[in-house]
Amino acid sequence: MATQNPSVCRLEPNPERAEYVSDVFSRFFVNAKPAKHLQLVGPDGVAEDIPVEIYAVLREVFQHLKDGQAISLIPDDTLLTTQQAAQILNISRPYLYRLLDKGEIPFIPVGTHHKLRLADVEALRERRRNESKNALNAITALNHECDDYGDDYGETTRE
Numbered sequence: 261m262a263t264q265n266p267s268v269c270r271l272e273p274n275p276e277r278a279e280y281v282s283d284v285f286s287r288f289f290v291n292a293k294p295a296k297h298l299q300l301v302g303p304d305g306v307a308e309d310i311p312v313e314i315y316a317v318l319r320e321v322f323q324h325l326k327d328g329q330a331i332s333l334i335p336d337d338t339l340l341t342t343q344q345a346a347q348i349l350n351i352s353r354p355y356l357y358r359l360l361d362k363g364e365i366p367f368i369p370v371g372t373h374h375k376l377r378l379a380d381v382e383a384l385r386e387r388r389r390n391e392s393k394n395a396l397n398a399i400t401a402l403n404h405e406c407d408d409y410g411d412d413y414g415e416t417t418r419e
Contacts, residue, residue: 269333273325281325289319336379339368345376349385359384 273281298315299307324331340348345365346356360367360374365384367374 268335268338271321271325271331271333273328273330278326278328281322285319285322285326289322334378336377336382338378339375340378340381342374342376345381348381349388 298310298312300310301307321331321333342353342356342360346353349356351359356365357374359365365376366380367376369375
């Protein structure tokens with residue numbers, strides 16, 4: 261995804277560092293939650309406590325790199341084109357424009373174009389994911405209710 265924002269950071273998996281990444285992951289990130297307070301030690305030896313949320317982000321970065329996946333760190337306020345937003349949402353641009361017209365996702369008009377904040381696109385993607393999950397759960401529940409539909413009739417034979 262191309263963006264004009266210079267604060268976007270991308271890390272590609274590196275075969276030369278694969279062993280290092282795997283080693284760091286196994287030593288520091290094997291447990292989902294750290295057992296005690298966390299510190300970041302600077303080059304001058306000064307240690308600073310860091311929040312668990314930052315640990316969780318670092319764990320995700322190392323997990324993906326260990327698995328051979330590239331990582332992009334993109335600020336939430338990054339502006340996306342409608343094409344980029346449609347790709348993230350896995351929908352067509354015309355359908356995205358219908359969602360914009362309905363007010364389901366905010367946008368910023370820039371001349372004749374529409375720009376969308378990454379955070380808003382991610383929020384819509386999460387809402388759509390939850391709606392799909394709820395619909396699937398409803399179908400599954402209905403299927404369980406109807407599961408014994410044919411049990412009362414037994415088998416029929418031709419005479």
